[in-house]
Amino acid sequence: MTPEILVSAVLITDADGRALVVRKNGTTTFMQPGGKPEPGESAAEAAVRELNEELGIEISVDQLRPLGRHRAAAANEPGHTVVADAFALTIDPAGIAPRAEIAEALWITPDTDVPLAPLSTEVLLPLAWPRA
Template sequence: MIGERTLTSVAWLCVENGRLLAVRTKGRDAFYLPGGKPEPGETLARALVREVREEVGVELEAHRITPVVTITAPAHGRPGTVVEMHCFSAPGHGDPAPAAEIEELTWLGPADHYLCAPAVGKALDHLTSVGGWGNES
């Protein structure tokens, strides 16, 4: 939309046992997907690997990163800003645990929109529409 600022981000879709991994950063009231903003000159895949390692301590298999969907939604807590969230799947090694600015981890189900940022709600809807609640990561 005219006058809106767009933020580009990457996100890891980690689904286990019919639940989607989500994180809450310190000082925030909504859950997001593990990921973040690419640094200047950084590819989306490299940004994903770096952000997931920093936020939840999981090492993604970079050669197996697969684009899933790109979601555009209002940026949570940033009026006049939209986020363009590039969502990927990839196998990872290690058990997710809060690190860096992450205060809490949770596993969301299809009806947990009320707990998360708008873009994450759209990710939940996407997983439902494609039957993506199986046991993949």
């Protein structure tokens, strides 16, 4: 059985329909912000904490819209599967900046050409940009 990594991931969009993706230090693949829950932390609490640590976004748990639990190949851990409790959030992009282990944060559209994690391409971004 493939080892699993449990994370919380947040599909963040703005009023123009762009989606926020981040790239961690030492990696080349972009993905939705989020991370691993700490002991005793709910998936939503982990998402709120990670958004604050990684991007300076201050929100409450009740601002997140649950998108369910999804699986995909892990982007930065070969041979692993990421199991993501996913959430959606629409915010104003002003003041968002990379912090902690985040090297870069980008607002993308369906036409943006950057390397994206399987969870982003297979599950989360199609929720933001459904095909007609």
